[in-house]
Amino acid sequence: MKKTLFFLGIISLWNSSMAQTNPAITSWLRNTTSITGRHYVSGNSTPIADATLANVQKVQYSAQYVYVSTNGIPSYVTGPFLDGNPNLAGTQNAIFKFPLTPTPNTGTSTPTTGGNIGVFINGVALFDYRDGVSYKSSTGLNAGGPSGGTGDGVWNRDAVLYEKTGFDCAKGHPAGTNYHHHQNPSAFNLDLKVISNICNLYLADGLYVINPAQHSPLLGFAYDGYPIYGAFGYKNVDGTGGITRIKSGFSLRNIATRTTYYTGIAVASGPTVSINFPLGMYKEDYQFTANAASDYLDIHNGRFCVTPEYPNGTYAYFCTVDSNYNSTYPYVVGPTFYGTKVASKLTSAVTETTTTYSPVLSTSNFDFDNLEFKIYPNPASDLIAIQSSEMIMNNLNAELIDERGRIVATKSFLQGSTICHFETDTLYNGIYFLKISNNTMVKTYKIFIQK
Incomplete structure (x- = not known):
């Protein structure tokens, strides 16, 4: 037993x-x-x-x-x-x-x-x-x-x-x-x-x-x-x-009238293809063609x-x-x-x-190093957008710092998002530093404000 x-x-x-x-x-x-x-x-x-x-x-x-x-x-x-x-x-x-x-x-x-x-x-x-x-x-x-x-x-x-x-x-x-x-x-x-x-x-x-x-x-x-x-x-x-x-394996049919599905089945007529009823208006305007290439569905x-x-x-x-x-x-x-x-x-x-399901969360589970951030526009005038390469799984901190080391703006890069914004219309022209961090890791980028 x-x-x-x-x-x-x-x-x-x-x-x-x-x-x-x-x-x-x-x-x-x-x-x-x-x-x-x-x-x-x-x-x-x-x-x-x-x-x-x-x-x-x-x-x-x-x-x-x-x-x-x-x-x-x-x-x-x-x-x-x-x-x-x-x-x-x-x-x-x-x-x-x-x-x-x-x-x-x-x-x-x-x-x-x-x-x-x-x-x-x-x-x-x-x-x-x-x-x-x-x-x-x-x-x-x-x-x-x-x-x-x-x-x-x-x-x-x-x-x-x-x-x-x-x-x-x-x-x-x-x-x-x-x-x-x-x-x-x-x-x-x-x-x-x-x-x-x-x-x-x-x-x-x-x-x-x-x-x-x-x-x-x-x-x-x-x-x-x-x-x-x-x-x-x-x-x-x-x-x-x-x-x-x-x-996709689907493409638009080459039809002028709507009387059959692409499989050849006759159905109640739809509207003739026209400006008011263009090809692609309806799901039935598409046909499926099997494609042997592995990157087709x-x-x-x-x-x-x-x-x-x-x-x-x-x-x-x-x-x-x-x-x-x-x-x-x-x-x-x-x-x-x-x-x-x-x-x-x-x-x-x-x-x-x-x-x-309750996974054990730690900073080691978060692949911070592999995140790629795009900052645009740079130089910026009224707004800076930070775009991550993938969805943020845990909140990140984002700070905008001037040349004297003062934090002039802070934002949270929120869980489930891929983008974060800073309004810069009230900032003076010059060089700033954008710091993105979690509890243990930091990435820093140089930003130019030019109006």
């Missing part, structure tokens, strides 16, 4: 150790600093602090599942939403349940749906391509979504294109109070070709910064339990070949490959962008899931026995 108990104890310890290394448990951005959400309102470029805790509040796991408690609020500033959306990002008080061992779907693929189809590591919701609007043949117009009514559901409008004026700097917006992203969650002003000027007045950042020299970070998990990565990954699925942009927008968190390989989705870093269809996950969709948003508390 004692031997049996001994071996059961060893197995229990082994299972606990294995769980502590599962990225589905360890990768969530847990709020360890009590940071709360912030938002902009139209016409005011000063963020307003909210009372709701940002990022993820708790991670629990059992032998089969991980449970993620979140308010659905990011630590980067949300809003404003300039398309007339009256809502603000609000608390979801949600618990999401994900499988620790996702499984491929060997039957008919499950389509993505409206609403949540995944969760980013900061607890923010992922939606698919749609905005709830579709063509209505009886009226010859689009219907549904914010405009009301119901379309036919045959030709479905692309939210990323047609809700762009309502996205904030981080490319997100709320449905009701459920703040979410449909696409690659990096800020508009960090794209090589900037297609929205929302960041000009309402400075904010996104979940990560695209770095073409590094494998993009793990950004979240889809509702089938498989991980979601940013726009860049290893060229070859075995982790070799260097870093490259991972590409399959019909679900994923591939089986080696990643930094999964050195033995995993199926993974990628946030697809073009060469200008502008988002490309199907954006993140879809239009179908690769795996068996088992994740869910719980309607009550966790009922099975779980362990709360």
